Amino acid sequence: MASPASPLQKSPSPLQLLSTLNNPTTTATSALDSISSDPILSAFLSASFSTTSFSSAALSSGSPASTAEKLHAAIRLLDSQLRHEVLSRHDDLLSQLSSLHHAELALSTLRSSVSSLHSSLRKARSDLSDPFRSIRSKTLQLSNLHSASNLLNHSVRALRLSRKLRDLAPLHDPEKLDLAKAAQLHAEILTLCQEYDLSGIHVVDEELRFVKEAGEKLRSEAMKVLERGMEGLNQAEVGTGLQVFYNLGELRGTVEQLVNRYKGMAVKSIGAALDMKAITAGSGVAFGPGGVRGSGTPQIGGGAKAREALWQRMGSCMDQLHSIVVAVWHLQRVLSKKRDPFTHVLLLDEVLQEGDSMLTDRVWEAIVKAFSSQMKSAFTASSFVKEIFTMGYPKLFSMIENLLERISHDTDVKGVLPAISSEGRDQMVAAVEIFQTSFLALCLSRLSDLVNSIFPVSSRGSVPSKEQISKIISRIQEEIEAVQLDGHLTLLVLREIGKALILLAQRAEYQISTGPEARQVSGPATAAQLKNFTLCQHLQEIHTRISSMITGLPSIAAEVLSPSLGAVYGVACDSVTSLFQAMLERLESCILQIHDQKFGALGMDAAMDNSASPYMEELQKCILHFRSEFLSRLLPTATNARAVGTETICTRLVRNMASRVLIFFIRHASLVRPLSESGKLRMARDMAELELAVGQNLFPVEQLGAPYRALRAFRPLIFLETSQLGDSPLLQDLPLSVILLHLYSRGPDTLQSPLQRNKLTPLQYSLWLDSQGEDQIWKGIKATLDDYAANVRVRGEKEFSPVYPLMLRLGSSMTGNTPASQKP
Structure with a gap:
């Protein structure tokens, strides 16, 4: 495998490098570009270049010799570039060298001047050091003298004030001691000693011991005056005591201490009132082991004494709570009125900060909390106390109400807040709601x-x-x-x-x-x-x-109580209402027999007959029987009841029955048709018999009001001539419907009554009348009058019956607002 080509093989030829010398900028740029683009030489431009890493990479590349050659070529290139830069900037470098020479000459001159300045400074330092040391020594001496003078002056003032405190009055005679002024001197002495740190001065320390003793005595005497003033509600004494503590600078803490003390007294008083062990010990009542049984119940025979002792303690507790609340209120009252005579600061503003509750509110809150807690504890923990306070709750509630009323009365002063608010009163009452x-x-x-x-x-x-x-x-x-x-x-x-x-x-x-x-x-x-x-x-x-x-x-x-009394009254009525209703139906059925009688018969026999009608005799027998068998038992003291103006259930029912009988009779008497003169006499006798029977056996008719007046008016009305009837004052005591129904008996047969026109029985028509008002009754009557007028016109008659215009005139005044008592 062929080894990778070395970077040095791609380096420019010497002719190329020589050509770059003609243009320095181009040469420098091309040199940097060639270095930065070379994968090996570019590493030398990195800020994190490491020779160790580079050497290790070159040795492991397999061609370290070529890499070394390439590095030498690069060095030669950089040398030639530097040489070219120096040659190209020869004049500038020479000028910079001349400037350096001048600078060196200037620095040599400056060095000489600086050396001369140092010499001058050394001389000045030598000339000023002695006066400076002298001034510093004199200044310190003056400061010490001034401090000593101030300390001496303040000490003298403190001793003078202490002497005034000694001369003010002997401490062993508080009555001659001006507490407020002494407190002011005491506070001024302590403030002076603390502000100027007079401790350590023997004579002052001696006086401070006296001042502190005097302060304790002042606090003691001021507290006595303050407490005496609170107990006796003496504003002058309370004001004196408060002024002393204000002058001592201890007003807020003292008031807090007093309020907390009274709160503790109130809580202790409430707890002592319900302490069954103390109650039984004081009353000599024996309890089981431990003093009080688990239920808090005394042994047999000791309940009465323990109960009496409990109520006595509760009474004492209420008195103590009253005294405590009034005393704190009095303290608060004086605080809210008294101002310091020098600063005119209101003492209450010194005691209470923004957002603080009033003194009485704090005490009352503690009282309510303790009282509520004790009441709940007594209710659940002691069956004996629970029973006493439950059965005697009115007495307990009266004690609380009396306490609240006494506090309200004793703290009701114009311009001063009361001791307790309405909310506070409710809280106290709520504490015993469980009982x-x-x-x-x-x-x-x-x-x-x-x-x-x-x-x-x-x-x-x-x-x-x-x-x-x-x-x-x-x-x-x-x-x-x-x-x-x-x-x-x-x-x-x-x-x-x-x-x-x-x-x-x-x-x-x-x-x-x-x-x-x-x-x-x-x-x-x-x-x-x-x-x-x-x-x-x-x-x-x-x-x-x-x-x-x-x-x-x-x-x-x-x-x-109205709903419950109404329920009792309703049941009482229900027990006899059915009987009275049955009797009324019986009497009404007797009255309905009036329609079976012949009131239209003529003759002297009928006129001279003084006996009552058969139906009336039966009605009288029924009323008499009802009186003897029923009313005599229901109304044993009816006369006495009426005498004192008291109406019983039965007298009301009897009165209603009597009124109904009279009205019912008048209604059906008005429906009788025909009615002769002898029939009128007979009906008048029946009305007299009815009045007598009702008045003697049911209810005094003269006390029935409108029904009785209607009966008395109807009797003479039936004897009036038709021409006289329209203007008779008797009409005022009778329902118009009764008058109109009676007028049918005076009219011709062609004038049919509503009873005849609708083919109803007297009972059916009577029931209809009970359910209708006067206006509806008039509509029925008006229909019969219209039929009569039509028949007259058909027959060609020239005149109407005299009752026709009279009935039209009376009927036009009928309304539906007639009272029920006036309806037939």
């Missing part, structure tokens, strides 16, 4: 158990006794009286009472007897009816008594 919930649950449980005992679910036929009803009423009254001093707690208890009343109404409703036995009115009262009567009276007694209990309470109390 409030338990108390309300216990209240509902007591009432529910009583209701369950009176109305057991398993027994439907039992009726509670009066004693049982009185017991539940008394229990409800006790629950209300226990909390009536606090409006909010009263409302909460009333809600629980409302739940119990709803339960009572549900159980009572389950006991109501229904069916034919409860609705019969023809025979004597049945056992089912007697049972319903008793339930009605019991429920009515509960409703009346509880309603009277809340009359003295705010109106919101009635709103809270």
